[in-house]
Structure formats: structure tokens, C-alpha cells
Amino acid sequence: xxxxxxxxxxxxxxxxxxxxxxxxxxxxxxxxxxxxxxxxxxxxxxxxxxxxxxxxxxxxxxxxxxxxxxxxxxxxxxxxxxxxxxxxxxxxxxxxxxxxxxxxxxxxxxxxxxxxxxxxxxxxxxxxxxxxxxxxxxxxxxxxxxxxxxxxxxxxxxxxxxxxxxxxxxxxxxxxxxxxxxxxxxxxxxxxxx
Numbered sequence: 001x002x003x004x005x006x007x008x009x010x011x012x013x014x015x016x017x018x019x020x021x022x023x024x025x026x027x028x029x030x031x032x033x034x035x036x037x038x039x040x041x042x043x044x045x046x047x048x049x050x051x052x053x054x055x056x057x058x059x060x061x062x063x064x065x066x067x068x069x070x071x072x073x074x075x076x077x078x079x080x081x082x083x084x085x086x087x088x089x090x091x092x093x094x095x096x097x098x099x100x101x102x103x104x105x106x107x108x109x110x111x112x113x114x115x116x117x118x119x120x121x122x123x124x125x126x127x128x129x130x131x132x133x134x135x136x137x138x139x140x141x142x143x144x145x146x147x148x149x150x151x152x153x154x155x156x157x158x159x160x161x162x163x164x165x166x167x168x169x170x171x172x173x174x175x176x177x178x179x180x181x182x183x184x185x186x187x188x189x190x191x192x193x194x
Contacts, residue, residue, distance in 0.1 A: 005023070005026075008023055009060065009069060020056070023056070028053075031073065033152075038081035040136060047084065055076050056073065130188050142174075142177035146174065146177045149170075
């Protein structure tokens with residue numbers, strides 16, 4: 001019988017290292033996807049993912065009972081990814097080299113739908129490239145909010161909790177990010193579509 005998440009966390013708090021593996025298995029894709037979107041590099045995303053779970057193991061005793069583990073994990077993942085980018089003083093590179101698993105599935109479904117119309121496919125692929133490039137060129141604070149809201153589908157409250165800021169700050173960052181995206185993408189799409 002599988003243990004519940006709460007029991008795994010309790011066991012981990014008591015030093016049972018085996019309780020970490022099921023938590024890693026459950027959340028590794030989410031952490032990797034988030035790290036990949038922030039670092040824009042597979043190797044860096046792998047490093048961030050490892051550091052996140054090491055940090056979870058080392059700091060699990062600071063996790064407040066009754067709080068949402070996933071929100072706590074998101075906060076660690078975002079902070080670790082942003083700190084990684086800062087430590088590397090990485091210059092912004094080209095768009096993501098590979099799509100996340102969800103994006104890959106969406107692209108695959110889309111390609112199946114338009115298999116008979118190569119022009120539509122080419123236009124959509126070009127637009128996706130430009131949108132990804134524009135998101136990647138946002139300042140880290142704005143890019144992170146866009147990723148969490150648009151790609152991870154988190155609410156303003158969840159993002160505020162993860163980033164340890166107010167919901168108003170999240171709304172403000174999202175507003176300015178969308179405004180910048182409209183400007184960057186105005187030659188590709190109608191501004192109301194962004």
C-alpha cells in the first residue's frame with residue numbers, strides 16, 4: 001500500500017531517507033519543467049532539479065505542517081533556478097532548445113491536426129518561436145511570473161506564495177510582462193492576442 005504524501009513527509013522529517021524517493025518521483029517532472037523554463041538549458045535544469053531535492057531533504061524540518069507541500073516545493077524550485085541563473089551570470093540565450101513535455105505533446109497534437117496544411121504549420125511554428133524568444137527576453141522577475149501563470153496555470157495567490165510577495169506584485173509583474181510581450185510581438189500578432 002502506498003503511503004500518503006503527508007506520511008512520506010512525516011517519515012522524511014524523522015530521518016527516513018527512503019521517503020524522499022516517492023516524493024522525487026511525483027514532483028520531478030514539475031521541478032524539471034520549471035527549472036528548464038527559467039534556465040533555458042537541459043544540463044542546468046538537471047542541476048537545479050538535483051539541488052532542489054537536496055534542499056528538500058535538508059530543510060524538510062522547516063516545512064510547516066498543514067501547508068501545501070507543492071507550493072513549498074515550487075518556492076524552492078523557483079528560488080533555486082533564479083539563484084542558479086544569477087550565479088552563472090548567464091546572458092540570455094536563444095529560445096528554449098527543446099520544448100517541455102507538455103509543449104511537445106501540444107505540438108504533436110497540433111501537427112496531427114494540420115498535417116495536410118504545411119503553410120499553417122510553418123506560420124504557427126514561427127509564431128511559437130517568436131513567442132518563446134520574447135518570453136525568454138523578459139527580465140527574470142517578469143519571465144518567472146509569466147511561466148508560473150501561463151505555462152504552469154497557477155493562480156495569482158499561488159504565485160504570490162511561491163515568490164513570497166503580494167498578489168498585487170504578481171498582478172503588476174504580469175501586467176508589465178504582457179505589455180512588454182505585446183510590444184515585442186506586435187509585428188507578428190494582433191496585440192489583443194498576446
